[in-house]
Amino acid sequence: MNFSDLTRSEVMKHLEGYISEAIHQFLKPIEENWQPADFLPNASQENFFEEVKSLQERANDLSYDLIAVLIGDTITEEALPTYESWLFAVEGIMQADEESGWKKWVRHWTAEENRHGDVLNKYLYLTGKVDMREMEVSTQYLIADGFDIQTGNDPYRNFVYTSFQELATNISHRRVGTLVRKQGDALLSKICGIIAGDEARHAKAYMHFIEKIFEVDPNEMMLAFEDMMKKKIVMPAHFLREVGVEIGKTFGHFTDAAQRLGVYTAIDYAEILKTLIKTWNIENITGLKDSGEKAREYLMKLPDRLSRIAERIKAPALEYKFRWILA
Numbered sequence: 001m002n003f004s005d006l007t008r009s010e011v012m013k014h015l016e017g018y019i020s021e022a023i024h025q026f027l028k029p030i031e032e033n034w035q036p037a038d039f040l041p042n043a044s045q046e047n048f049f050e051e052v053k054s055l056q057e058r059a060n061d062l063s064y065d066l067i068a069v070l071i072g073d074t075i076t077e078e079a080l081p082t083y084e085s086w087l088f089a090v091e092g093i094m095q096a097d098e099e100s101g102w103k104k105w106v107r108h109w110t111a112e113e114n115r116h117g118d119v120l121n122k123y124l125y126l127t128g129k130v131d132m133r134e135m136e137v138s139t140q141y142l143i144a145d146g147f148d149i150q151t152g153n154d155p156y157r158n159f160v161y162t163s164f165q166e167l168a169t170n171i172s173h174r175r176v177g178t179l180v181r182k183q184g185d186a187l188l189s190k191i192c193g194i195i196a197g198d199e200a201r202h203a204k205a206y207m208h209f210i211e212k213i214f215e216v217d218p219n220e221m222m223l224a225f226e227d228m229m230k231k232k233i234v235m236p237a238h239f240l241r242e243v244g245v246e247i248g249k250t251f252g253h254f255t256d257a258a259q260r261l262g263v264y265t266a267i268d269y270a271e272i273l274k275t276l277i278k279t280w281n282i283e284n285i286t287g288l289k290d291s292g293e294k295a296r297e298y299l300m301k302l303p304d305r306l307s308r309i310a311e312r313i314k315a316p317a318l319e320y321k322f323r324w325i326l327a
Contacts, residue, residue, distance in 0.1 A: 011217050012092025012102065012155055018212055019101035026205035027108050036119035039191050041126065052126055058185040059127035064319060065257040066179055070188075071135055071324045072254035073172060074124060076237040077117035079142045083236065084110045091153045109202065116195045123188060134323040138242055138250065145239040145247060150231045156217075156224035159209045160276075164233045166203030167272045168264060170196050175263045207279050218285050219292035225282075226295035229273065229302060242323045253320035260317075266310035274303045 006014065041051035062070075084106060088094060093102040124130045151157040177192030213221045240251035258264045277283070282299055285292075 006217060008155055008220075009092045009095060011213060012096075014216060015209070015212050016096075016101050019105050019209075022205055022208065023101065023105055023108055026201050026208075027112055030111070033112070034115070034194060036115055036122055039119060039187065040122050055123075055126050055187065056128050058187070059129055061184045062129075062180060062188075063183065063261075064325065065261050066176070066183065067129060067325055068254065068257045068320075068322050069172075069261060069263055070120065070176060070180075071124060071130060071322070072237065072240065072251075072258075073169075073176065074117055074120040075135065075139045075142055075240065076169075076235070077113065077120060078139045079236065080110055080114055080117065081143050082146055083113070086147075086149075087158070089153050090155050090158050092155050094153070109205075112198055112202070116198065119191055119195075123191060129326055131324055131326050134242065138240065138324065141241050141247075142237060142239060145241075147234075147236050147239055149234055149236065151228070154224065156210075156213060156221050157228050159206050159213070160225050160228040161233060163203060163206040163210060163276060164228075164272055165236065166199050166206060167275060168233075168235070168268070170199035170203060171268055171272075172258070172264045173199060175261075179261060179263070207276070210280055214280060214285060218287040219289045222282075222285065222288060222292040222295045222299075225276075225280075226298055229299060233269070245323075250322070253322070256316045256318075256320065259313075259315040265315075266313045267307065270303050270306035270310055273306065277303065 041048050041055065045051075059067075087106045087109075088103075093106060096102045124135070125132055149161055151161050173192045173196035177189045177196060180192065181189035210221065210225075235251070235255075237254070238251050239247050240254060241247050242250045255264075259266075277299060282296055285296065288296065
């Protein structure tokens with residue numbers, strides 16, 4: 001069979017054996033992995049209240065914007081039901097057997113990601129600085145509202161999205177970890193750092209998936225990459241909202257805070273694109289048709305254009321008062 005004639009489902013089937021191995025390459029055995037209990041005060045121990053008091057004292061020194069970003073990151077991580085159901089609907093995964101490599105990948109990836117929201121939620125609860133009900137309402141809204149990332153059920157577009165998104169979350173968690181360490185919270189810094197490490201491994205996995213697709217279906221993969229960048233990569237929490245706030249408005253305030261802190265900026269967006277172009281060796285991909293060549297040309301020029309635009313963007317100075325944060 002000529003690879004250029006393969007459907008998306010056939011390409012996914014072709015990669016089935018590789019994916020089974022990728023689970024062991026990019027995900028850690030559950031019994032060896034970290035768990036939230038490894039980092040948080042243990043309620044069964046006599047020193048529990050002393051540890052909680054110490055945690056709260058450190059949290060008191062965290063800036064308002066930093067707490068807001070941490071809460072937004074937590075809500076994003078806790079919307080996992082949306083992300084798992086979305087990946088199970090992808091062509092080539094939806095049709096696969098329950099014990100196929102693709103189905104196992106989605107389940108095991110979800111299991112690793114699930115710990116992120118869990119540990120951050122518990123940390124925020126213990127700080128005593130967060131209106132947990134307001135935060136939990138926003139989480140429920142986000143899961144109920146879903147998202148529209150414009151990938152459809154196309155695996156090529158979905159894996160471009162996950163590659164980009166996992167790199168973005170790595171940056172965000174890593175920078176939050178750096179900031180909280182400077183503000184005196186070594187425990188939270190360690191939590192953010194280990195979450196960032198997970199995101200880096202997951203990003204590497206999805207980027208490898210794309211590399212494998214380029215090997216067998218380069219033109220269609222190039223067109224999918226171009227299409228996603230023309231649409232722009234939206235963050236999974238772009239519908240984030242609070243009680244009484246229009247859908248998506250809270251997300252705008254959350255990203256403003258992240259930009260003010262330098263946690264995630266428009267410059268990072270351009271840099272992630274550069275990373276993907278280099279990792280996937282876009283400049284030297286062979287086997288392209290005219291349409292693929294035009295897509296490559298667009299992609300190669302895009303990072304510099306985005307960088308020039310990003311340099312002109314200024315972070316909003318006005319802080320927004322989130323319902324999540326106690327006065």
